[in-house]
Amino acid sequence: MLRLLRRVPRALGSAAAGLRAAPAPAPPPRPLLQPAPRPCVRPFGLLRVCAGLPRARGPCSCGCSELHTQGDKAFVEFLNDEIKEEKKIQKHKSLPKMSGGWELEVNGTEAKLVQKVAGEKITVTFNINNSIPPTFDGEEEPSQGQKVEEQEPELTSTPNFVVEVVKDGGRKALVLDCHYPEDEVGQEEEEESDIFSIREVSFQSVGESDWKDTNYTLNTDSLDWALYDHLMDFLADRGVDNTFADELVELSTALEHQEYITFLEDLKGFVKSP
Numbered sequence: 001m002l003r004l005l006r007r008v009p010r011a012l013g014s015a016a017a018g019l020r021a022a023p024a025p026a027p028p029p030r031p032l033l034q035p036a037p038r039p040c041v042r043p044f045g046l047l048r049v050c051a052g053l054p055r056a057r058g059p060c061s062c063g064c065s066e067l068h069t070q071g072d073k074a075f076v077e078f079l080n081d082e083i084k085e086e087k088k089i090q091k092h093k094s095l096p097k098m099s100g101g102w103e104l105e106v107n108g109t110e111a112k113l114v115q116k117v118a119g120e121k122i123t124v125t126f127n128i129n130n131s132i133p134p135t136f137d138g139e140e141e142p143s144q145g146q147k148v149e150e151q152e153p154e155l156t157s158t159p160n161f162v163v164e165v166v167k168d169g170g171r172k173a174l175v176l177d178c179h180y181p182e183d184e185v186g187q188e189e190e191e192e193s194d195i196f197s198i199r200e201v202s203f204q205s206v207g208e209s210d211w212k213d214t215n216y217t218l219n220t221d222s223l224d225w226a227l228y229d230h231l232m233d234f235l236a237d238r239g240v241d242n243t244f245a246d247e248l249v250e251l252s253t254a255l256e257h258q259e260y261i262t263f264l265e266d267l268k269g270f271v272k273s274p
Contacts (some may be wrong), residue, residue, distance in 0.1 A: 023116070072271055079268040086261050092254040098247050100239045109259055111251070115239060122238050123164040124250070127254040131159035133182065157252040161196075163240055164204075172203045174236065175211070196245045198231055 098104065098113060102124075105112040112123040127258075132155050158180035166173045177200040202217040220228055235241070 076268055079264055081219050083264050083268070085263060086257070086264065090261070092256055092257075095254050095258070096247070096251055098244070098251060100244065102239070104251075106255065109255075111255060113248075117238060119168045120238070121166045121168075123166075124161055124240065124248075125164070126159040126161035126252060128157055128159055128252050128259060131157040131252060131256060133158065155253070155257075156249060157256040158249055159252050160199075161248065163235060165238065166206055171206055173206050175202050175204050176231065177201070178235075178240075180249070194232060194245075195242050198205070198228065198235075201231065207236070 017072065058170060095104065095106070100115065102113040102115050105114065109129050110125065110127045160179040163176045164173045165176075176198050178196050178198050180196050187204045197222050200217050200219055202211065202215055204211060204215060220231075
């Protein structure tokens with residue numbers, strides 16, 4: 001009230017003084033108005049209107065128990081197109097077989113190749129998770145008129161793999177941790193160079209699923225080259241050579257692509273369901 005009186009002209013000073021003394025009349029009571037309920041409207045944005053009031057995105061109060069988002073609908077449409085395109089470029093409808101008599105066992109993202117040779121059991125295990133090398137940030141964007149498929153490189157799965165060699169009746173297994181080294185820019189590789197390398201070597205107890213840190217582990221970074229070459233020849237004599245490594249990449253890539261399509265289908269079903 002004082003702020004309003006400061007703006008009253010001086011000629012009305014006496015009248016303003018009378019206003020200060022007289023109590024202000026109580027305002028008449030306002031009628032309580034309730035907005036008329038409306039049916040729930042599926043939105044085209046981040047908000048929807050239920051019972052006449054804007055509400056944040058969430059389960060609808062009308063009892064339908066669904067998320068009313070246009071984004072979910074667009075997400076499902078995108079996944080439908082993505083699944084269709086991935087199936088179109090899928091090279092293998094079934095997993096390719098390895099040469100050399102390897103038996104394949106698949107458990108989700110983990111694969112195991114088993115072979116028995118002259119009193120020895122050789123097991124190669126790998127997992128396709130995080131097996132695709134990241135793309136370079138400096139890749140150029142596709143130019144006008146150029147299709148995205150022509151610009152994007154083919155994704156290849158190059159997983160780390162572990163070779164376990166067990167003698168019949170033996171209590172220890174020779175375990176070799178192998179990987180595909182990243183290509184160095186500007187370095188020319190020899191024609192007969194190995195496409196994979198041994199990273200670590202250790203003896204582990206037969207039947208142990210985990211690599212124990214208490215067992216001595218030999219890192220090949222500081223290993224004598226003659227010993228390293230003998231280890232590579234040891235693997236080659238048991239069928240783990242460049243041909244095997246090439247076929248393993250093809251198998252792993254097919255398995256990774258198969259799991260990716262399954263993931264997209266599961267994701268579509270999850271988003272689409274109420």
